[in-house]
Amino acid sequence: MAKLLVKLQRYFRRKPVHFFTLLALYLAAGSLVFLHSGFAGEPTVTGSQRSPGASERLGLPYLGVMQLSRGFKAATMPEVGRRHGPWFKITSKEPVERGKAGDYGSTRSRALRGRSGREKEEDRARYIGCYVDNTRRRTLRGVSFFDYKKMTVFRCQDNCAERGYLYAGLEFGAECYCGHKVQASNASESECNMECKGERSNTCGGVNRLSIYRLELAQESARRYGSAIFRGCFRQPDNISIALPVSQLMLNMSVDKCVDFCTEKEYPLSALAGTTCRCGFPTTLFTLHEREDEQLCAQKCAGEEFESCGTAEYLLVYQTQVQDNRCMDRRFLPTHAKQLVALASFPGAGNTWARHLIELATGFYTGSYYFDGSLYNKGFKGERDHWRSGRTICIKTHESGQKEIESFDSAILLIRNPYKALMAEFNRKYGGHIGFAAHTHWKGKEWPEFVANYAPWWATHTLDWLRYGKKVLVVHFEDLKQDLFVQLQRMVGLLGIAACEDRLLCVEGQKDGNFKRSGLRKLEYDPYTPEMRKMISGYIKTVDTALKLRNLSGVPDDYYPR
Numbered sequence: 001m002a003k004l005l006v007k008l009q010r011y012f013r014r015k016p017v018h019f020f021t022l023l024a025l026y027l028a029a030g031s032l033v034f035l036h037s038g039f040a041g042e043p044t045v046t047g048s049q050r051s052p053g054a055s056e057r058l059g060l061p062y063l064g065v066m067q068l069s070r071g072f073k074a075a076t077m078p079e080v081g082r083r084h085g086p087w088f089k090i091t092s093k094e095p096v097e098r099g100k101a102g103d104y105g106s107t108r109s110r111a112l113r114g115r116s117g118r119e120k121e122e123d124r125a126r127y128i129g130c131y132v133d134n135t136r137r138r139t140l141r142g143v144s145f146f147d148y149k150k151m152t153v154f155r156c157q158d159n160c161a162e163r164g165y166l167y168a169g170l171e172f173g174a175e176c177y178c179g180h181k182v183q184a185s186n187a188s189e190s191e192c193n194m195e196c197k198g199e200r201s202n203t204c205g206g207v208n209r210l211s212i213y214r215l216e217l218a219q220e221s222a223r224r225y226g227s228a229i230f231r232g233c234f235r236q237p238d239n240i241s242i243a244l245p246v247s248q249l250m251l252n253m254s255v256d257k258c259v260d261f262c263t264e265k266e267y268p269l270s271a272l273a274g275t276t277c278r279c280g281f282p283t284t285l286f287t288l289h290e291r292e293d294e295q296l297c298a299q300k301c302a303g304e305e306f307e308s309c310g311t312a313e314y315l316l317v318y319q320t321q322v323q324d325n326r327c328m329d330r331r332f333l334p335t336h337a338k339q340l341v342a343l344a345s346f347p348g349a350g351n352t353w354a355r356h357l358i359e360l361a362t363g364f365y366t367g368s369y370y371f372d373g374s375l376y377n378k379g380f381k382g383e384r385d386h387w388r389s390g391r392t393i394c395i396k397t398h399e400s401g402q403k404e405i406e407s408f409d410s411a412i413l414l415i416r417n418p419y420k421a422l423m424a425e426f427n428r429k430y431g432g433h434i435g436f437a438a439h440t441h442w443k444g445k446e447w448p449e450f451v452a453n454y455a456p457w458w459a460t461h462t463l464d465w466l467r468y469g470k471k472v473l474v475v476h477f478e479d480l481k482q483d484l485f486v487q488l489q490r491m492v493g494l495l496g497i498a499a500c501e502d503r504l505l506c507v508e509g510q511k512d513g514n515f516k517r518s519g520l521r522k523l524e525y526d527p528y529t530p531e532m533r534k535m536i537s538g539y540i541k542t543v544d545t546a547l548k549l550r551n552l553s554g555v556p557d558d559y560y561p562r
């Protein structure tokens with residue numbers, strides 16, 4: 001070994017340029033890795049822990065809190081690590097050249113095998129067949145994207161679903177096309193013969209051939225027509241010329257034409273009224289809060305027999321991709337806040353979403369007890385400020401210790417169904433803010449360990465804030481989703497901001513933000529064992545009792561069906 005080192009030393013003395021070149025490359029590689037990894041802050045599980053005696057003083061069930069105290073001592077936060085989306089872990093080492101037909105004797109069986117596997121794994125996307133495509137006139141005419149290394153069926157489906165399209169098609173193993181209509185004829189299944197670049201077990205079309213899936217979206221918010229979001233059927237407002245100021249007569253009316261017209265005029269709402277297309281903003285004259293039965297709007301379009309175009313009395317409303325800028329301006333507080341307001345929640349309870357809503361509703365940035373570079377890069381500029389800076393309207397925190405809680409003058413306490421919150425946080429931990437944990441994580445030891453550590457914390461987090469918090473406003477995540485306008489008014493009121501009604505209506509149209517998981521990918525099974533459900537049900541009852549002892553409404557009914 002010593003001789004080898006001496007030889008290397010002599011070599012680099014004779015050729016110092018080589019040494020400095022290698023040193024520079026090493027330093028450059030290290031810098032790139034550091035910059036790429038980013039940084040994300042995590043909460044710490046510190047502070048006082050409950051004892052049975054303290055629990056009895058609160059009037060809580062003794063047994064439940066005894067279990068909480070024992071479980072909470074073992075709860076520790078996960079290590080901070082780099083998180084990837086589900087498709088970044090799949091690679092293919094055998095690229096397929098364009099025009100190569102492959103083994104036609106096995107293509108049909110491979111296509112069927114991949115198709116049945118995908119149907120079993122993703123029951124919200126249904127394979128409808130292999131279709132002809134034309135580079136001059138595409139079969140699916142929405143957005144498209146390519147990935148010649150990591151394309152998968154799910155990745156294509158997920159991207160099209162997020163943009164509101166009804167169909168996702170894969171071609172040439174690496175190309176993804178989205179659309180609302182399939183405008184071509186069927187082809188033989190044997191012609192869709194190319195493996196996906198990111199998963200060899202599935203078929204991703206062929207040369208000028210599309211493997212097409214219909215996306216069965218379950219979320220109401222995902223009901224769209226192409227890029228336009230369906231808002232519902234509404235009675236025509238009294239002052240329609242003021243509520244929807246721009247209109248156009250369209251004898252050959254279709255949803256596409258009206259949406260395109262309002263998009264061109266730069267309005268976020270497109271309202272179809274028979275043969276008249278109207279455009280405008282959601283305002284106090286037209287709030288979109290009182291939906292009517294969709295059958296009242298079920299008059300066929302003159303230009304498209306399979307679509308409904310509303311009537312003169314009942315309008316069919318879509319939200320275009322035009323951004324409603326009335327609530328998009330945000331800034332730091334003009335003067336330093338004298339009081340610190342916490343936006344407190346258990347991880348996975350929707351804190352980032354609530355921050356997004358508060359920033360739009362108030363026009364001021366929110367801060368954080370931690371620092372998450374990915375959130376800062378997505379527009380949460382208060383993320384970089386120290387949480388005591390006083391420049392932000394409220395501060396995100398997951399802390400639950402007495403010392404940390406008493407640092408704040410008031411708090412909005414966001415509570416979510418523990419079954420949903422635990423799964424959301426598990427997905428974030430292993431898949432990132434909008435990604436998903438892999439099936440190996442759900443089926444492995446990670447999930448049981450996670451539930452054992454985090455489920456007690458879900459309860460103690462709420463109990464601590466109810467006990468030590470000053471001026472605590474309790475908001476249930478489920479209520480915020482169902483009645484955003486009213487709940488957001490309550491939250492903004494605690495922050496001392498006069499809520500502008502038009503601005504809140506604007507927020508309703510921009511409510512999703514950049515951190516919403518697709519509704520397409522869901523587990524096919526319940527990951528909770530009977531033992532887990534029994535434990536969590538006990539924690540739910542404890543929290544419900546604590547809320548009612550403070551004359552607050554208990555937990556929502558849907559916490560209990562399990």
